[in-house]
Amino acid sequence: MKSEKELNEFLKSGAKVYMPGLTIDCVIFGYHQHQLKVLLGHFKGLDGFGLPGGYIKKTELLSAAAERILKERTGLDNLYLEQFYTFGDSSFRSKKVNIHPSIADTWLATRTFSIGYYALVEFSKVTLEPDFLIDHYEWRDVTAVPSLLFDHKDMVNKALEHLRVNLYHKPIGYSLLEKKFTLPEIQSLYETILDQKLDRRNFPKKLMSLGLIKDTHEVRKIGQHRSPKLYSFDRKNYNSALKEGIVLVF
């Protein structure tokens, strides 16, 4: 955990390292067994929840900054990470920021835009790292997000919109399901994110016909009369679908 000293250093000399006026905020969606949650941080001294974020280093590429910030917060890398929108429209972003007395005369007190990224993680795998701005984190169900600081509630809503649209155009699931999974498991992942029921026949048929998943010819022994077939992702097709895009219709 970062100390008071680090905070002071960041306020005093951050402008040498980071670009002013532009941040990255992360909407981190966590999936685990039929639940879709979003990661909220409690901001020190502000008594409210918001999204974890950070500044971009002067010499750092944008995508590298997003990966670094996410890694610093969740301990994870190689995540499904997507830039979705840049925010500069709320009244909060139309003027100089003054979110806290301690930053009033620092390099942080300037009009600041934020580039939104979302990630999708298996939340039982995440180790959260509070820092000098956030004292603790909480996972909240996407259907029960409270009021948030700044324009962060808009960010969550917009990210969810993008996640749902992207579901039709990019494969997901690789880091969210076990290596071998049943059809009900992958269907539940999609249904949870979309918040709607999908056809039990068309859904797997479509994934199979696109070549995204394949039969492993193994079963899982659940009980004497229940041993569902196990499937896995076809990595080659999955990766090319990630790159090329798909049109998925259930």
Add this chain to the structure above:
Amino acid sequence: MKSEKELNEFLKSGAKVYMPGLTIDCVIFGYHQHQLKVLLGHFKGLDGFGLPGGYIKKTELLSAAAERILKERTGLDNLYLEQFYTFGDSSFRSKKVNIHPSIADTWLATRTFSIGYYALVEFSKVTLEPDFLIDHYEWRDVTAVPSLLFDHKDMVNKALEHLRVNLYHKPIGYSLLEKKFTLPEIQSLYETILDQKLDRRNFPKKLMSLGLIKDTHEVRKIGQHRSPKLYSFDRKNYNSALKEGIVLVF
């Protein structure tokens, strides 16, 4: 057309009006009778083509800046305008910009990110306004875009990707077709953007079932044996689909 004097004023005093380090670039797609083109500007002094763009005023909301810039360049407002991606990853964007000797010691010579917006217009309605950076414009077919300055070719590709995905989730056509149109006309619009053939039965059926278009009970007299039915958009359903999003499957 803006003059040399205006350019000098912009270089000298722009930092009082505009935010440094962040621009908006516009990928303006033009549709007209089975053709999809993109608007390129020839940059003065650089001998190359790029996208029209501009800076954000210090007191201006982001979306207002995008609308203003587009209006200044094309003379149009109330356009289908979408933010699609923010660019900060190319080597050109990882360091201080030095695109032209005349800006070397000005407020423009700093590392600059760009927020990409795309618009879709009926290109026969557009009046182009060259300015102090661009000496003339050309419409180029999206399948024949030449090498562009900076990372603008990446921008065009990414915008086209987003436009195509968005076609499945938002209605389009309102400013691109006549008020009353035939089914082949609207189908050709979609086919041109997607660059693929769509089913002649499913396509109109889907638009009708979503309530996006409706039969006007009028026909167009083309010849003695050709008088196709005319359709129009249902504005109420169209606007709510714009807001809520749709899942369109042909």
